[in-house]
Amino acid sequence: MSMWRIALFDAAMKNTIVTTARKTSDEMKILAENTARKLNLKFVERKDFSADALKKIYGAENILIAKKNSLNLLTEEGELFFHPNTAHLRIKNLRQGLGDRLITAGKISNGMKILDCTLGLGSDAIVESFAVGESGKVTALEINPVIAEIVRHGMKNFSDDNEHILKAMRRVEILTTDYLNFLKSAENNSFDVVYFDPMFRHALKKSSGINPIRPVADNRALTVEAVQEACRVAKNFVVMKENSKSHEFERLSFEIADGGKYSPISFGVIDCRTKN
Numbered sequence: 001m002s003m004w005r006i007a008l009f010d011a012a013m014k015n016t017i018v019t020t021a022r023k024t025s026d027e028m029k030i031l032a033e034n035t036a037r038k039l040n041l042k043f044v045e046r047k048d049f050s051a052d053a054l055k056k057i058y059g060a061e062n063i064l065i066a067k068k069n070s071l072n073l074l075t076e077e078g079e080l081f082f083h084p085n086t087a088h089l090r091i092k093n094l095r096q097g098l099g100d101r102l103i104t105a106g107k108i109s110n111g112m113k114i115l116d117c118t119l120g121l122g123s124d125a126i127v128e129s130f131a132v133g134e135s136g137k138v139t140a141l142e143i144n145p146v147i148a149e150i151v152r153h154g155m156k157n158f159s160d161d162n163e164h165i166l167k168a169m170r171r172v173e174i175l176t177t178d179y180l181n182f183l184k185s186a187e188n189n190s191f192d193v194v195y196f197d198p199m200f201r202h203a204l205k206k207s208s209g210i211n212p213i214r215p216v217a218d219n220r221a222l223t224v225e226a227v228q229e230a231c232r233v234a235k236n237f238v239v240m241k242e243n244s245k246s247h248e249f250e251r252l253s254f255e256i257a258d259g260g261k262y263s264p265i266s267f268g269v270i271d272c273r274t275k276n
C-alpha cells in the first residue's frame with residue numbers, strides 16, 4: 001500500500017517539466033538540469049516562452065522553475081517556493097521565552113530527536129530544529145519528491161540575516177518517503193516526539209500561506225495504523241496539528257493539548273510513555 005502511494009506521487013509529478021526563469025543564467029541552467037536529473041523529470045530550455053506556453057507545448061501539468069536562489073513550482077493555486085515564513089516570528093518568540101504551541105504541546109527541548117512526518121514547506125521543522133539545538137536532531141519526511149526537493153534546496157541555500165534560523169534550517173534532514181513506510185521500519189522509541197501536520201480535512205482557506213501546496217500535496221487523512229506505529233516509535237509523545245473544529249482528534253484518540261478556543265488551529269497529543 002505504502003509503496004503504491006509513493007509510486008502514485010512519482011507518477012503524478014512525472015507530468016512536471018523543469019526550466020529556468022526567462023532571464024536566465026548559467027547558474028540557473030545548471031540548477032534546472034541537475035534538479036531534473038535528480039527527480040527524473042524532463043528539462044526544457046525556457047527560450048522566450050511563457051510558463052503557460054511551455055506547459056501547452058510539452059503537455060505538462062506542472063512547471064518547476066529554477067530561479068536565482070530558489071526552485072519554484074507553479075501550481076494552479078499559486079507559486080510554491082521555500083521561505084521560512086512564520087518560523088521567524090516563532091523563533092523570536094522562543095528566544096524571548098514566549099513559547100510556541102507546537103514546542104509546548106510536544107514538550108520539545110534541547111537534545112531531543114524529532115520525527116516530523118509531514119514536512120510541507122518546512123516552517124514547523126525549522127522551529128523544532130531551533131528548539132532541539134545542535135545536540136538534537138530533526139528528521140522530516142515528505143511524500144512528494146518535488147516538494148521535498150524545493151524545501152531541501154531552500155533549507156540548504158536560503159540566506160537569512162538571522163543566524164538562529166539559518167543554523168536551524170541547515171540542520172534539518174529531509175527524506176522523500178511515505179511516513180507509514182518510514183514508521184514501520186523505525187525501531188521502538190527511536191524518536192522523542194513524532195509530529196503530524198496532515199492537510200486539514202476542512203481547509204482554512206482564508207489564512208493559508210499553504211494554498212499553493214494543495215494541488216500537489218498528499219491530502220489523505222491520517223490513519224489509526226499510522227498513529228499506532230508513531231506511538232510505538234515515539235518515546236514521549238505523538239503530536240498532531242488540525243483545524244480546531246476537526247473530529248480527527250477524537251477519531252484518532254488525541255487529547256487536545258491547548259484550547260483552540262481563540263485559534264482556528266489546535267494541537268492534539270498522545271502520551272506514549274506508558275505504552276510498555
Ligand SMILES: C[S@@+](CC[C@H](N)C(=O)[O-])C[C@H]1O[C@@H](n2cnc3c(N)ncnc32)[C@H](O)[C@@H]1O
Binds near residue numbers: 117125144
Ligand atoms: C500541511 S502540510 C505540512 C506543513 C508543515 N508542517 C509546515 O510547517 O510547512 C502537509 C504535508 O505533508 C505531506 N504528506 C501527507 N501525507 C504524507 C505521507 N504519508 N508521507 C509523507 N508526507 C506526507 C503533504 O504532501 C504535505 O506536503
